[in-house]
Amino acid sequence: MPFLSVLLVRTALCWLAAGVAMGALLLASKAAPLPAGVFRLFHMHSEAVLIGWMVQLAMGVAWWILPKYPRLPERGPAAPVWAAWLLLNIGVVLAGIGRSVGAPDGVVVAGRVAELLAAAAFAAAAWPRIKAFGR
Numbered sequence: 001m002p003f004l005s006v007l008l009v010r011t012a013l014c015w016l017a018a019g020v021a022m023g024a025l026l027l028a029s030k031a032a033p034l035p036a037g038v039f040r041l042f043h044m045h046s047e048a049v050l051i052g053w054m055v056q057l058a059m060g061v062a063w064w065i066l067p068k069y070p071r072l073p074e075r076g077p078a079a080p081v082w083a084a085w086l087l088l089n090i091g092v093v094l095a096g097i098g099r100s101v102g103a104p105d106g107v108v109v110a111g112r113v114a115e116l117l118a119a120a121a122f123a124a125a126a127w128p129r130i131k132a133f134g135r
Helices: 003-031 036-065 079-101 105-129
Strands: none
Touching: 003 036, 003 079, 036 079, 036 105, 079 105
């Protein structure tokens, strides 16, 4: 498995662990008296699980499993995938924390734009490797 795929999958698993921990706190707050601010974790929890875990896991597996080129570099340029990893994680933090703490709308918009740019960067790197079976 290439290093970038390992990085994407491991980071996705970190987001999953964080999302599960936040979800457990949210669930426990319904049964036990916890600080009222716990409910603010909902937005960060959903961002961590839906984008941080699911999208990043899909990107990591896709980068690994898509057909390789017969020449070097066999997976194409890695710089757009590095940019996608960085932008996606920055976007998750900005959008999740921005909505959780009630930051200005510009913070959340910046997070969403970073996530969109991450998707575009990954698509630009992966698109040339998508081909019909047997070609």
